[in-house]
Amino acid sequence: MDWFKQHCQQRAPRHPEVSPGAPPEWAPAVERSSTYGLQNEASDESYETALAFCERHPVESSTILPSRTIADIDSNGCLEWGMQAHDSSFVAVVHNSVGKGRLSQIRSRVGCPDTCLLSNLPIVAGQYHFPIDGGVYFEITVNKMTDPSKGGVIAIGTACRPYPSWRLPGWNRLSAGLHLDDFHKFFEDPEGGRPCFPLGFPPIMSVVGHTIGCAYSFYTGTMFFTIDGQRLPDAFTGIYLQNRSGIDVYAAVGVSGECDVSVNFGSTSFKWLEGNEWRWRVDRQVRKLGDDVGDQEELPAYSAHTGP
Numbered sequence: 001m002d003w004f005k006q007h008c009q010q011r012a013p014r015h016p017e018v019s020p021g022a023p024p025e026w027a028p029a030v031e032r033s034s035t036y037g038l039q040n041e042a043s044d045e046s047y048e049t050a051l052a053f054c055e056r057h058p059v060e061s062s063t064i065l066p067s068r069t070i071a072d073i074d075s076n077g078c079l080e081w082g083m084q085a086h087d088s089s090f091v092a093v094v095h096n097s098v099g100k101g102r103l104s105q106i107r108s109r110v111g112c113p114d115t116c117l118l119s120n121l122p123i124v125a126g127q128y129h130f131p132i133d134g135g136v137y138f139e140i141t142v143n144k145m146t147d148p149s150k151g152g153v154i155a156i157g158t159a160c161r162p163y164p165s166w167r168l169p170g171w172n173r174l175s176a177g178l179h180l181d182d183f184h185k186f187f188e189d190p191e192g193g194r195p196c197f198p199l200g201f202p203p204i205m206s207v208v209g210h211t212i213g214c215a216y217s218f219y220t221g222t223m224f225f226t227i228d229g230q231r232l233p234d235a236f237t238g239i240y241l242q243n244r245s246g247i248d249v250y251a252a253v254g255v256s257g258e259c260d261v262s263v264n265f266g267s268t269s270f271k272w273l274e275g276n277e278w279r280w281r282v283d284r285q286v287r288k289l290g291d292d293v294g295d296q297e298e299l300p301a302y303s304a305h306t307g308p
Contacts, residue, residue, distance in 0.1 A: 134279025
């Protein structure tokens with residue numbers, strides 16, 4: 001943990017999401033924005049095409065999940081979350097059983113262009129209750145990534161549907177992401193992003209073999225990331241708070257080049273130990289409808305489910 005103490009002198013408090021008063025509004029990060037990233041850049045054509053895509057396709061409104069999906073979540077908890085397969089011939093998604101859990105494995109081939117994949121279910125569901133404590137959390141483990149100098153990129157974050165599939169997380173509307181080729185963070189930022197470690201270099205030289213996590217706090221709209229279970233400073237604050245009952249937010253993983261990534265929504269233990277608590281589980285929020293939708297008692301945690 002020496003690297004964490006070295007790079008993060010002021011660690012955030014254990015429960016930063018619970019505080020009196022109104023939630024904060026979104027504000028840009030204090031770090032200087034980069035016009036260009038340190039490694040890989042998308043083309044101007046990609047940028048222009050994505051703008052046109054977003055103009056043609058409005059953000060989908062939040063929806064109540066089908067009753068069958070809710071029943072499956074009641075029975076299986078976070079096992080119901082996974083990454084959706086992509087129609088590109090360069091990327092495949094395989095769902096692997098690991099003990100009693102299940103991981104989504106994303107594999108991309110050599111020459112794979114920038115590609116963004118989303119989870120099958122929202123991790124922040126607008127029609128459901130937003131607790132004042134905790135939030136949602138998931139992790140990826142990098143098994144393989146082409147060297148960034150040769151075009152390799154993996155990104156972790158969030159996005160709303162529809163999202164241009166040829167754009168990495170964080171580049172377009174209502175999307176946030178941490179790019180692991182240069183450790184720059186992005187929120188609706190089509191340029192070079194902002195350094196996650198503005199005072200020094202990242203604590204790891206290569207992400208291969210490491211686990212990166214993404215967390216979102218319901219109350220403050222704070223997003224932060226983790227490396228091998230160690231929490232990093234807050235990346236963004238106040239995102240997704242405006243009209244949040246009207247949108248659904250999905251987990252997003254981006255790849256470019258030859259990559260192999262395992263995605264864990266909690267079916268196996270997280271490296272960030274606090275993420276294993278019920279208040280950070282992806283299946284917690286959808287067990288109670290929002291106050292403006294209807295009155296419904298919160299269902300028990302998955303660990304307390306005893307069957308019919």
